[in-house]
Amino acid sequence: MNRLTAFFIATFMILTAGLAQARDLHDHEAKKLLDAGTILSFEKLNAAALAKHPGAKVTDTELEEDYGKYRYKVDLRDAEGIEWDLELDAVTGEVLKNHQDT
Incomplete structure (x- = not known):
């Protein structure tokens, strides 16, 4: 393998390493975590977020594991x-x- 190819492979691995860290959880995974009491209810989490911006509306939510x-x-x-x-x-x-958001 020549040096240029090795450089591109190394660069690709570095750039994509951060992408693989966090993963979105599916609904069934989130339900298991909720049922087990591992995470707070989405209502409580939304309320905590809305407390920072009274009068705001939730437009999107996502649960991730990192x-x-x-x-x-x-x-x-x-x-x-x-x-x-x-x-x-x-x-x-x-x-x-x-x-x-910018």
């Missing part, structure tokens, strides 16, 4: 039409990220 940790991602639109991206710890409800 290195054994469960993250709940919520997209909100506030009363002024500003969109917000929040990420919560699905086990504790702690808001980990809260930033305006």
Whole structure:
């Protein structure tokens, strides 16, 4: 293998390594976690997100597993039409990220 090919393979592996870390959980997986009490209910998680932006509406949600940790991602639109991206710890409800969508 020549050096250029090796370089491209190494670059591809580095770039795609981050993509494989987090994975979206399917509905049946989320239900098992909810039933087991491993994660908080989606109602509680949505309420925690909405508490950061009173009057906002939930536009999208997603549950992910990343290195054994469960993250709940919520997209909100506030009363002024500003969109917000929040990420919560699905086990504790702690808001980990809260930033305006750009």
